[in-house]
Amino acid sequence: MTEDPALERTRLTAEANRLRARAFELRRAGREExxxxxxxxxxxxxxWYRGMLPAVTVARCPETGEALSWPIDTYGLDGNFWAYDATIRRLPSSVPPAWLAMTGAMRLADPVEDTPFRAVPGPGVPFVVPRILAAPGVRAVLGEVPVGRHTGWTISYFGPRPGVPLVNLWGTNDYPVYVPGKRRGWATAETGVTDCDFDLAGWLESGKLRWIEPGDESASLREGADGCPFLDLPGDRRIAVVANGSVRRVAAIG
Known part of the structure; x- marks a missing residue:
């Protein structure tokens, strides 16, 4: 192994993708062994890949002030962290007791990676899911997470568990259920653009949505719309699906 995790990730990811393509060829040819x-x-x-994923501070619990770090492949979309149908991830060792869910969005930069799988990094601008955030006691935290040359945003939800479906983890087709702070299982929720609210000003002014200044290593929670860099960002409100070096936009993902 080299000392540079980014170079090692690039080399091993390319090797795994080549081997996987060859393994499927052998399977189709009836030469499974x-x-x-x-x-x-x-x-x-x-x-190795699962273990090397860097832990990124994505939020701070509005109730306790506890920081939340999440293992994310921040090097690019070609790693299997972003494989929507067969993701390779690890969960945080712990989450704040009030943590509910984390989804995300991403502004893609050209050219996108040539991925041999579907990557679904979300819409091109940050959003909230009103069915969750409108519930009594629930608050959300918005933070920025660079992913290679792309700009990602995480939206983390905290509070009492609402009586509605939550939202799938950023870039995946399911989400872990924690009650409270202890993982109890997995669930899935279909969320399309009609379930999203991209107009963040009202949520910010109400105090339901807080934010972290990009690049703030202290991950301090900020309130209100004044000075928030995530308001009225340009970008596509549809969900991006990246595969084989191209991008298509959809209203919902299944």
Whole structure:
């Protein structure tokens, strides 16, 4: 292994993608046994990849002030963290007791990565999900997370569990259920653009939505719309689906 995790990630991700493509070719040709060593190597790389994901501070609990760090592949969309249908991730070792969910959005920069899978980084501007945030006692925190040359945003929800479906983890098709602060299982929720509110000013002024200044290493929570850099950002309100070096936009993802 090299000392530079970014270079090692690039090399091993490319190797795993090549091996996976070859393994599927062998399967289609009825030569499954020849693919067994390839899958063993892919598993080895996946184990390393999962462990090297950097923990990024994405929010601070509005109730307790506890920082929330999440392991995210911030190097680019070509890592299997972003594989929508077969993600490789690890969950945080702990979350604040009031944590509910984390979704996200991303402004894509050209050219996008040539991914051999579907990556679904969300709409091109940050948003909130009113069915969650409107619930009594629920608040959200918006933060910025660079992902390679792209600009990502996380939206984390905290508070008492509402009586509505939550929202899938950023870039995936399900979400972990914590009650409270302890993982109890998994669930899934379909969320399309009609479930999202991109007009953040009212949520900011109400105190339901707080934000972290980009680049603020202290991750201090800020309130109100004045000075918020996430208001009225230009970008597509549809959900991006990245695959094979191209992007298409959809109203909902299944």
């Amino acid at each position: 020849e693919a067994f060593p390839l899958w063993d190597r892919i598993d080895e790389i996946s184990h």
